[in-house]
Amino acid sequence: MSRNAGRFIRMSYLVASVAGVLFFAMSIALLGIWPGRVLEDETRSMSPAHPLGLSVSEQRGRVIYGREGCAYCHTQQIRYLHSDMARFGAPTLAWETRFDYPHLWGTRRIGPDLAREGATHSEDWHFSHLYSPRTLVEDSVMPPYPSMFDGSADRPRQEARDLVAYLDTLGRARELAGPEGEAHARAACNCPNDEMAQMAFHATALNANPARARRLGSGPKLAPNGDLVRGQQLYLHNCASCHGLRGEADGAGAVALHPQPANLAGHEYTLDRLGYVLWNGVAGTAMQAWRDLPAEDLAAIAQAVHGFHVAQQEPTLPANIVDLGAQVYTANCVQCHGERGAGDGSAVGELRMSPADFRGARPSLAESLRALRNGVEGTPMAPWTGRLSEAELSAVAYYVRGFFQGAR
Amino acid sequence: MQENANRIAAPPVETRLVYAHGLAAIVTLLISVTFGILASVELFLPDLGANHAWLSWGRLRYDHTQGIMLGWLGNAFFAFLYHAVPLLTGRPVTSARLGQWIFGLWNFAVVAPGWVLVLAGFSQPLEWAEFPIIVDVFVVLALVLAIVQFLPPFFWRGLEDLYVSSWYVIGALVFTLLAYPMGNFVPEFIPGARGAAFSGLWIHDAVGLYVTPLALAIIYFVIPAATRRPIFSHFLSMLGFWLLFFLYPLNGTHHYVFSVIPMSAQIGAITASALLGVDVIIVVANLLLSLRGAGVFPRDVALRFVAMSTIFYLVVSIQGSVQAQMSVNQAIHFSDWVIGHSHLAMLGFATFAAAGGLVHVWQRIPWVRYNDPAIEVSYWLLFAGVVLMVTDLTIAGLVEAHLWQSAAPWLDSVRAARPYWIIRTGSAFPIAAGFIALLVGLTTGPRGAGLRSVEQTIGLEPVREIAPRLAPAVSEVQ
Numbered sequence A: 001m002s003r004n005a006g007r008f009i010r011m012s013y014l015v016a017s018v019a020g021v022l023f024f025a026m027s028i029a030l031l032g033i034w035p036g037r038v039l040e041d042e043t044r045s046m047s048p049a050h051p052l053g054l055s056v057s058e059q060r061g062r063v064i065y066g067r068e069g070c071a072y073c074h075t076q077q078i079r080y081l082h083s084d085m086a087r088f089g090a091p092t093l094a095w096e097t098r099f100d101y102p103h104l105w106g107t108r109r110i111g112p113d114l115a116r117e118g119a120t121h122s123e124d125w126h127f128s129h130l131y132s133p134r135t136l137v138e139d140s141v142m143p144p145y146p147s148m149f150d151g152s153a154d155r156p157r158q159e160a161r162d163l164v165a166y167l168d169t170l171g172r173a174r175e176l177a178g179p180e181g182e183a184h185a186r187a188a189c190n191c192p193n194d195e196m197a198q199m200a201f202h203a204t205a206l207n208a209n210p211a212r213a214r215r216l217g218s219g220p221k222l223a224p225n226g227d228l229v230r231g232q233q234l235y236l237h238n239c240a241s242c243h244g245l246r247g248e249a250d251g252a253g254a255v256a257l258h259p260q261p262a263n264l265a266g267h268e269y270t271l272d273r274l275g276y277v278l279w280n281g282v283a284g285t286a287m288q289a290w291r292d293l294p295a296e297d298l299a300a301i302a303q304a305v306h307g308f309h310v311a312q313q314e315p316t317l318p319a320n321i322v323d324l325g326a327q328v329y330t331a332n333c334v335q336c337h338g339e340r341g342a343g344d345g346s347a348v349g350e351l352r353m354s355p356a357d358f359r360g361a362r363p364s365l366a367e368s369l370r371a372l373r374n375g376v377e378g379t380p381m382a383p384w385t386g387r388l389s390e391a392e393l394s395a396v397a398y399y400v401r402g403f404f405q406g407a408r
Numbered sequence B: 001m002q003e004n005a006n007r008i009a010a011p012p013v014e015t016r017l018v019y020a021h022g023l024a025a026i027v028t029l030l031i032s033v034t035f036g037i038l039a040s041v042e043l044f045l046p047d048l049g050a051n052h053a054w055l056s057w058g059r060l061r062y063d064h065t066q067g068i069m070l071g072w073l074g075n076a077f078f079a080f081l082y083h084a085v086p087l088l089t090g091r092p093v094t095s096a097r098l099g100q101w102i103f104g105l106w107n108f109a110v111v112a113p114g115w116v117l118v119l120a121g122f123s124q125p126l127e128w129a130e131f132p133i134i135v136d137v138f139v140v141l142a143l144v145l146a147i148v149q150f151l152p153p154f155f156w157r158g159l160e161d162l163y164v165s166s167w168y169v170i171g172a173l174v175f176t177l178l179a180y181p182m183g184n185f186v187p188e189f190i191p192g193a194r195g196a197a198f199s200g201l202w203i204h205d206a207v208g209l210y211v212t213p214l215a216l217a218i219i220y221f222v223i224p225a226a227t228r229r230p231i232f233s234h235f236l237s238m239l240g241f242w243l244l245f246f247l248y249p250l251n252g253t254h255h256y257v258f259s260v261i262p263m264s265a266q267i268g269a270i271t272a273s274a275l276l277g278v279d280v281i282i283v284v285a286n287l288l289l290s291l292r293g294a295g296v297f298p299r300d301v302a303l304r305f306v307a308m309s310t311i312f313y314l315v316v317s318i319q320g321s322v323q324a325q326m327s328v329n330q331a332i333h334f335s336d337w338v339i340g341h342s343h344l345a346m347l348g349f350a351t352f353a354a355a356g357g358l359v360h361v362w363q364r365i366p367w368v369r370y371n372d373p374a375i376e377v378s379y380w381l382l383f384a385g386v387v388l389m390v391t392d393l394t395i396a397g398l399v400e401a402h403l404w405q406s407a408a409p410w411l412d413s414v415r416a417a418r419p420y421w422i423i424r425t426g427s428a429f430p431i432a433a434g435f436i437a438l439l440v441g442l443t444t445g446p447r448g449a450g451l452r453s454v455e456q457t458i459g460l461e462p463v464r465e466i467a468p469r470l471a472p473a474v475s476e477v478q
Helices: A003-046 A056-067 A082-088 A123-131 A158-167 A172-189 A195-199 A228-238 A271-280 A295-306 A319-332 A365-374 A390-403 B002-008 B015-042 B057-089 B096-120 B133-150 B164-184 B192-227 B234-256 B263-290 B301-324 B326-332 B336-363 B372-405 B410-443 B449-457 B461-477
Strands: A267-269 A361-363
Touching (some): A003 B164, A361 A365, A365 A390, B192 B234, B301 B336, B301 B372, B336 B372
16 A cells, blocks of 8 residues: 555545544534524423423322333324324424423333323322223223232322322423413414424314313214114223123222212113213213214214113102202202203302213112212212201102103 | 564454353343343233332333343443454453453443342433433443543554444444433433433434444454455445444434424434435445355354344335335334334344354354354244244334324224234244353353354364464463
8 A cells, every 4th residue: 555545545534533523513413402492492482481390299200100111102292293183182392391301202102192191081090090000991001000009099109199190290281371372382483384383283172182081062962773782892891891891880990989980770871961971071080081982882882871771660759759859959959960950050160070960861769869878979969968858868869860851 | 564464463352351241241131131021021911010010011121122232232242342353453452451340330330230220210211221320320431441442452553454343343432422421311401302302312323323333343344254255345334334424323303203303303314314224225235245155144153143134234224214204204103113123123133243243253262162053043043033023013013003093092003913912922932042042052062162163164264363362261271
């Protein structure tokens, strides 16, 4: 090798080495620092002035979430894609992650994305699900975490409380920012022609999780001739874990739920009510919505639920007892359950869940009495034995059954 | 002439450090594989670890990947470096005593405590960075010591004579040290989306600047050593090397396509990913042309490992270039397809290179035991296992992607994946058996059988050339 060639090669290697280091530095600058600055600006301009951070308990829950590798099955990042938005909601904005040290975006989804999990499932649902996922969701593959509990799902230790508290914060900041927050962010983005950026502001729902219960909504009109066999199969795999094989609210998942799942065998339901509950869930309870099931499946489930009810000969009570029931109802129940028993009394706005709607669901006499005597745990419905006499209890237990709007 | 003189006067290889790292590699490999198998079983028997928090899926998953990356590949790379660096440079590594420190640090301050801490619930939820920060400090320390140990010999004679393997070794050690803190420390201090941008860089740099260059260093080393022919083109080898180091770091953001990270950064990374495929074609073409005549399944089993590694490298890289493209990425991202991809990279490409390097090195240490039939068995078991696993996971990913695009309930994708997860665990058994066979192959059989195996498959000449350099260890043993 001539001396010149040697020098040339040495020089070119030197140049290449310097270039190599520069390229590495460039990668950090172009893909780390520069995007970081853009994201920081976005965060500053689009964030509400004082977004809520995490409490101490929520912060501890976040550490547990990291420690157990939750992020390796559940992403916390809704992408700017219609398929993501349809399942989970509005794409994740930079400012929503501003307190995430370190980020928990994840790169694998075995379970669903959790970026908007907050206010999607109830606390008791989470406890039961963490303690033993398959007692609620038969085909789940989520690991159980019984070590965070004292032997049962309704005895969570601090770890479980912290973790569930954290789960309830996911998506909270954006939810709290409300429409004003969205408007502010859109104005700050100032990007009317950036199609992708606009997707973040034009999602049909901030939280599109089909399981999320909502208090105000409308239900689909279910076909009255649902496929019973299919309905029974669907019921078996999706509902029986809590409501029990025969609809008697005695599934394994029912143990730690407050309130307890509805006793389907002890009620008679209108088709509309079933459609409403399946579509919207029951907000404030562990009953999730099933908006990811097609309408014919919901109709089929309704058939299966109707099958639990055994029609009985209704006793005819003397008029004075009916009158007594009406008096008691008007004096004590109407504020919550409403004049027509639709669960729309004047106090409803102050309750954290909707009172029973007697027009859509007629409890059996036994169920009705049970609720009056014991109250309904986990709901604002208190026991009435201290305030009403036996006769009054029986009378009103019977009376509320009269609101029912027709068979099926 | 001077060069030849240097080469003949090549210093002895620290064979005991080769041996120690080689054994540690396979032991940590078997442990990591056990973590992986347990985690894979928990996907269809999720209550398996119910009563033991340390057996829960997340912790096993952390230990699986960290053990493979640091325990298995790290030790295997070190074993290879102790053999290759003196032969490439004609100089001994800096210090055998330093080598003992690096060995101790790597295995007893990084891998073992990292595993235990993760199982005990101390970790960080960042990909390829799951060991807790305290362990990362020791990784960085060990990487600094590794640079002190292995790099000075390269600069002894100037850079113009360096063979491509030397470049890959230098590049890997320097850039791993630079990149490691980015994925392991930065996201703890920079939150959310901003931190994720750095995470993305590290996720790719871990593969691109640590695993790939060292695996390629092995392949480029073993092919000419085992075929006794120079590689096809030194020019292409250097072109491939520099393109790799220019392009790999620019890929990182492709892990977060369609995220809030600025679109221009995403598009830049996607473009770099496509170009990277071109670079890999250059590298692999050069390697396959260097293999010409030896066939896809050469007789020498070490060469056969690296030949298959080369082919896996081509497939996984083209796959990577394709799946970074938006139209593909939007569907298969987050699915088992990606898990298949990473197994093709780490278990196919990197593990086959590391195993080939280990076997190659073992064959040339006269005092170690070597069991040729066991290694033959190992090769075929691993080959069958990898192909089955990657095929299975790729199909699973497509099924999941299809269901996610539809309106089907989320749980349908979990139900549909179940049979594929069972097959995946099934595929882990030939793989685990293959690794046990590898352990058997490197610890049983007559001492010096490796040399005889090389004589049979390649011929006497190279053995004569290399064995004298390893002689001191032989005399020590005898």
